[in-house]
Amino acid sequence: MEYKPQYGPGTSIVAENRRKQMNPDYKLERVRSVTDEDVVLILGHRAPGSAYPSAHPPLAEQQEPDCPMRRLVKPTEGAKAGDRVRYIQFTDSMFNAPSQPYQRTYTECYRFRGIDPGTLSGRQIVECRERDLEKYAKELVETELLDPARTGIRGATVHGHSLRLAENGMMFDMLQRSVLGEDGVVRYVKNQIGEPLDRPVVLGKPMDENWLKEHTTIFHSLVGTPYRDDREYIEYIQRIHSLRTKYGFMPKEE
Amino acid sequence: MTDATFPQVRIVPLRLLKPVTAESLLNKLAGITGVRRILVRGPGLPEDVPYGPARGNPNPHHDRRTINVGDTEIALRVQVGEVILEVEDDSAITEIRSICDNFFVNYPYQILMGRFMKTDPTLVDYARYGPDADPDLIGLADPRSRDGPVIIRTE
Numbered sequence: 001m002e003y004k005p006q007y008g009p010g011t012s013i014v015a016e017n018r019r020k021q022m023n024p025d026y027k028l029e030r031v032r033s034v035t036d037e038d039v040v041l042i043l044g045h046r047a048p049g050s051a052y053p054s055a056h057p058p059l060a061e062q063q064e065p066d067c068p069m070r071r072l073v074k075p076t077e078g079a080k081a082g083d084r085v086r087y088i089q090f091t092d093s094m095f096n097a098p099s100q101p102y103q104r105t106y107t108e109c110y111r112f113r114g115i116d117p118g119t120l121s122g123r124q125i126v127e128c129r130e131r132d133l134e135k136y137a138k139e140l141v142e143t144e145l146l147d148p149a150r151t152g153i154r155g156a157t158v159h160g161h162s163l164r165l166a167e168n169g170m171m172f173d174m175l176q177r178s179v180l181g182e183d184g185v186v187r188y189v190k191n192q193i194g195e196p197l198d199r200p201v202v203l204g205k206p207m208d209e210n211w212l213k214e215h216t217t218i219f220h221s222l223v224g225t226p227y228r229d230d231r232e233y234i235e236y237i238q239r240i241h242s243l244r245t246k247y248g249f250m251p252k253e254e
Numbered sequence: 255m256t257d258a259t260f261p262q263v264r265i266v267p268l269r270l271l272k273p274v275t276a277e278s279l280l281n282k283l284a285g286i287t288g289v290r291r292i293l294v295r296g297p298g299l300p301e302d303v304p305y306g307p308a309r310g311n312p313n314p315h316h317d318r319r320t321i322n323v324g325d326t327e328i329a330l331r332v333q334v335g336e337v338i339l340e341v342e343d344d345s346a347i348t349e350i351r352s353i354c355d356n357f358f359v360n361y362p363y364q365i366l367m368g369r370f371m372k373t374d375p376t377l378v379d380y381a382r383y384g385p386d387a388d389p390d391l392i393g394l395a396d397p398r399s400r401d402g403p404v405i406i407r408t409e
Contacts, residue, residue: 156306163297164335166317167269167361172297172333176315194308 007106009236014225018217021099021107021145028143032204039138041201042153044191045086045130052130054082076114078129085116088137089125089192090151091158093171096212096224097150100124103217107145112136122161123154141203144215148178148186149206155192169206178203260290263347264370265337265354267363270296276334277321282353284324284406288346289339292406293371293394296335324406331401338370 007019020026037048046053056062059080064070092100099107101124105117108126115136118125128136140146141153149170152160160172168180175194178186187200207215219227228234271279276294283289299318303311320329341347347367354363372379372393379387382397394403 156308157304159297164268164270166333167272167275172270174297174299174315175303175313176317179316193306194303194313195311196314 010230010233012219012225012230012233013214014217014219015230015233017098017215018103018106021103021217022110024111028139028145030142031144031207032142032148034138034141034201034203036134036138038201039134039141041197041199042141042188042191043086043088043134043137044155044193044195045084045133052081052083055084056082058082076129076132077135078132079114081129081131083129083131085127086130086133087125087127087155088133088140088153089123089155089158090140090146091123091154091161091171092152092218093150093160093165094162094218094220095150095165095171096209096216096220097161097171097218098147098207098212098215099145099151100218104140104145108136111139123158146203147207147212148203149180150212152177153188153192155194157194180206260340260342261344261347262338262340262368262370263350264366264368265339265350265363266335266366267358268361271334273317273319273321273330273334276330277323279337279357280321280323280328282357283337283339283350286341286346286349286353288342290342291340291371291390291394293338294330294332294334294336295338296332298332299330323404326404326406328404329401340371 005023007022008015010016010018021028040046040048059075059082090099090101090104092098092104101119101121104124104126105119108115108117112126112128112132114128114132116127118127126133126136145151149165152158152171152173154173154175154177157174159174163172165171170178170180170186175190177190177192177194178188179200180186184205186203186206188197188203189200190196213224216224219225219230221227280292280294283292299315300313301318303309303313317333318330320327322328339350341350347365351365354365375383375387375392376397378397379392383391391403395401
């Protein structure tokens with residue numbers, strides 16, 4: 001029988017969104033467009049247009065040992081070229097941001113190759129070869145995984161995901177990397193570590209509350225979908241909790 | 255030590271306030287008769303990037319600016335998240351509540367009653383102000399910064 005991943009339990013819209021994001025067969029909705037140069041500017045790892053610095057010679061120029069794993073696993077473009085390993089890090093507000101750290105890691109592991117995600121409570125970092133990173137970052141920024149107001153691209157000083165929003169709906173950012181202009185458009189004026197950019201990078205208008213509520217992957221009892229309303233999810237979590245608690249006693253299902 | 259008999263209230267809006275809004279609110283609150291001390295709190299907005307690869311670089315931020323309350327200039331170093339007031343008696347609290355009801359119309363707020371200001375000097379306060387510190391100033395400014403509390407005179 002062919003195995004079909006279920007990705008996650010739940011009957012709520014939040015659970016459905018989680019499954020959609022994780023499922024590589026689902027095409028993520030593209031809600032904005034940024035140029036490759038914009039991505040390079042926000043990442044701040046190299047100057048736009050400059051060559052990729054390398055960590056080692058291209059694989060084609062190296063004497064690769066005869067290894068079955070190397071025959072089995074094809075290198076990514078970045079690995080082939082010997083790129084450096086670089087990162088992008090996201091902070092997602094708890095107020096109905098479209099994604100959240102664990103969700104991002106699951107999503108990336110299902111969709112991308114050659115990555116090393118790091119998941120923390122308030123931020124999620126993903127490391128990979130530089131040219132792969134730029135490709136992945138573009139997808140992460142352009143699709144429904146990002147909202148300009150509730151998601152921050154923050155390499156350092158990420159504080160803000162659990163704070164109240166500002167009056168204009170922006171998530172708090174100590175370094176104010178992104179600014180909501182009077183025209184309602186969010187622009188990145190600093191790169192992800194807080195260095196000013198030569199020109200602002202336009203990410204577009206923040207999504208409205210209804211869109212966020214329909215696309216979020218975070219349960220929130222006050223501003224979104226309450227966790228307790230999704231009975232199937234609770235049943236699943238209680239089962240996991242129960243089993244892992246009993247694990248030490250050799251559990252047997254009734 | 256602070257006299258424990260003075261009531262204190264904490265105003266918590268649902269959103270972090272912009273400097274213009276904070277200025278307007280503080281001006282209204284400072285005009286109330288019977289307000290002894292006001293403490294403004296919120297997440298910090300440092301002048302320099304405090305850590306990370308860009309550590310030490312200047313950190314321009316639209317919300318870190320000087321506001322005028324009464325006749326006094328105050329350099330905001332935080333994004334205002336809550337305002338704590340110590341008042342002479344309960345009549346001032348009624349007035350604070352009515353001002354806030356009229357002020358926060360776009361988003362809700364909470365008023366909490368209790369003890370919110372520091373009552374005893376800590377070790378850091380002792381190191382900064384010495385043994386004879388004015389008890390009214392304890393807890394009103396970060397003892398590790400050079401800035402002290404601001405005195406506001408209103409008509």
